[in-house]
Amino acid sequence: MLCDFDSSSYGPPEWDLTPLAVGVVRFGEPVGRYRELVRTYGVDVTELDGFQVLREVRELKLITSVLPILSSRPEVRPELFRRIGDVRSGDTSSRWARYT
8 A cells, every 4th residue: 555645744734624625626626535535534624714824834835845846847837836726816726737
């Protein structure tokens, strides 16, 4: 079994739930996986007052994570610029593609 612990943490459940919640909206991840996690934690981060801030922090990470390799991977530039444009324009519903 292979596991990717990049988005896991030990701390408030909000930090564990936010990546999955944003993944549903931005990448079209299956909502059922998020709902299952919500049932396990007993908290739906999207209903918390501070979710907008958590979402913005997560989206910033999703935008900037490609910067260290940008010069060697010019094919990711269009997606990077699209994400920046979406955030700058306030578009919170646009689907993003994974950097590949």
